[in-house]
Amino acid sequence: MAFESLTERLQNAFSKLRKKGKISETDLRGAMREIRLALLEADVNFTVVKNFVKTVRDKAIGADVLKGLNPTQQIVKIVNDELVAIMGDQAVDLNKSPKIPTIIMMVGLQGAGKTTTAGKLALKLKNEQKARPLMIAGDVYRPAAIDQLVQVGQQIDVPVFQMGTDVDPVEIVRQGLQKASEEKNDYVIIDTAGRLQIDEKLMDELARIKALANPNEILLVVDAMTGQNAVNTAEGFNDRLDVTGVVLTKLDGDTRGGAALSIRAVTGKPIKFIGQGEKMTDLDVFHPDRMASRILG
Numbered sequence: 001m002a003f004e005s006l007t008e009r010l011q012n013a014f015s016k017l018r019k020k021g022k023i024s025e026t027d028l029r030g031a032m033r034e035i036r037l038a039l040l041e042a043d044v045n046f047t048v049v050k051n052f053v054k055t056v057r058d059k060a061i062g063a064d065v066l067k068g069l070n071p072t073q074q075i076v077k078i079v080n081d082e083l084v085a086i087m088g089d090q091a092v093d094l095n096k097s098p099k100i101p102t103i104i105m106m107v108g109l110q111g112a113g114k115t116t117t118a119g120k121l122a123l124k125l126k127n128e129q130k131a132r133p134l135m136i137a138g139d140v141y142r143p144a145a146i147d148q149l150v151q152v153g154q155q156i157d158v159p160v161f162q163m164g165t166d167v168d169p170v171e172i173v174r175q176g177l178q179k180a181s182e183e184k185n186d187y188v189i190i191d192t193a194g195r196l197q198i199d200e201k202l203m204d205e206l207a208r209i210k211a212l213a214n215p216n217e218i219l220l221v222v223d224a225m226t227g228q229n230a231v232n233t234a235e236g237f238n239d240r241l242d243v244t245g246v247v248l249t250k251l252d253g254d255t256r257g258g259a260a261l262s263i264r265a266v267t268g269k270p271i272k273f274i275g276q277g278e279k280m281t282d283l284d285v286f287h288p289d290r291m292a293s294r295i296l297g
């Protein structure tokens with residue numbers, strides 16, 4: 001289960017405090033040490049953990065919680081609020097173009113869940129906004145990727161524009177956008193190539209697609225199971241492409257929590273959606289407060 005160990009360790013730290021009744025500064029320091037270790041073990045970014053612990057301690061001391069009633073309850077609240085804050089406070093909507101189509105470019109490493117998420121997002125827009133999206137198959141390096149997107153399109157009844165694997169992806173995107181304009185599609189979702197790791201050639205290609213398509217949204221898809229690597233990947237893509245949002249996939253797995261808790265703080269970019277399963281309906285808007293509640297258990 002996601003966050004299992006983090007949740008358990010945080011709850012242990014709080015239950016130790018609760019047993020004390022009155023809490024001394026030493027008790028608080030001990031609890032903060034446990035929280036710090038729990039976060040580090042969950043693979044949360046080191047600087048994020050350091051700032052988190054300092055903020056929680058300063059707030060607890062500043063608010064004189066140790067002298068008040070229910071000090072543990074107040075500390076739990078401060079931790080909760082701070083978890084919400086590092087994840088971005090509030091849900092952030094998709095950027096929308098004032099005139100159709102809104103163009104969304106999906107980027108990310110191979111296997112992160114780009115193609116699946118493109119389909120999930122198309123279905124969500126269709127179901128919730130009665131949108132008429134078009135998906136463009138821009139991953140020409142993996143022939144199976146195009147077939148996969150075509151299959152996803154059939155499954156959710158969303159058209160897919162593709163030109164096979166022998167055409168420059170920038171040209172595919174150009175023609176795909178022309179098609180969308182003719183068909184008056186209100187959303188265009190561009191699936192792009194991924195690699196096992198970030199390389200220059202891939203980044204160049206994505207930058208060229210970005211320059212041509214001028215997308216309203218560049219969604220970086222990252223696998224929550226990869227913890228710190230997800231954060232490093234996010235930094236790499238963001239430095240080069242200035243992404244507008246992140247989709248965190250595979251939160252139905254047993255991720256420790258590092259990616260969810262670090263990405264916003266490290267990159268400054270909001271997590272907009274979370275993938276929680278392999279089905280096309282398994283995509284949800286990311287709510288920092290709900291995620292914090294889930295982590296605290």
Ligand code: GDP
Binds near residue numbers: 249
């Ligand atoms: P791409 O290479 O980035 O396009 O990745 P794919 O879309 O092909 O996804 C890789 C694998 O991850 C596939 O088996 C997907 O079904 C799976 N996947 C994607 N998102 C999720 C998710 O949120 N949860 C789970 N459990 N699996 C996912």
